Amino acid sequence: MNDALLWTLSVALIVAGLAGTVLPALPGTAFVLGGIVLGAWIDDFTRVGAGTLALVSVLAVLAWALDYVAGLLGAQRAGASRQALVGAALGTVLGLFMGLVGVFFMPLVGAAVGEYIARRDEQRAWKVGLSTWLGIMVGLVAKVVIAFMMIGIFIAALLF
DSSP states (O other), rough: HHHHHHHHHHHHHHHHHHHHHHTTTTTTTHHHHHHHHHHHHTTTTTTHHHHHHHHHHHHHHHHHHHHHHHHHHHHHHOOOHHHHHHHHHHHHHHHHHHHHHHHHHHHHHHHHHHHHHHHHOOHHHHHHHHHHHHHHHHHHHHHHHHHHHHHHHHHHHHHH
């Protein structure tokens, strides 16, 4: 296969990965990692070696863990019920069909509705919804920052 085509695929994976750091339907950092590994392979691992790939892989795992844990910690900190967590997850899935606004705000609505169903306390429901949403947003920002760190490390390894 042509190197230019492989590099195009590598860049496409990285760009899709960046989109996936914001859109829950795509495994963002996994795509970024895949594009980086492909780029290293194209170059026969001469400029991007095992150490760089290990570091970028650790960052990808860290991003995945932070994304998962941040939302749970936000919910847990507010004392969210099981229904609130299920509501946040359902809100996230429903948000995919509502565009970018839905992706960002439906987890809040889902968590609040789930908490309201569990405890019938409107004020508490909004508190849990907001805390869950803030946790998810912290995880999202961390995931985006880590994805850019991964790309920066890859580019630095290619250039220097």
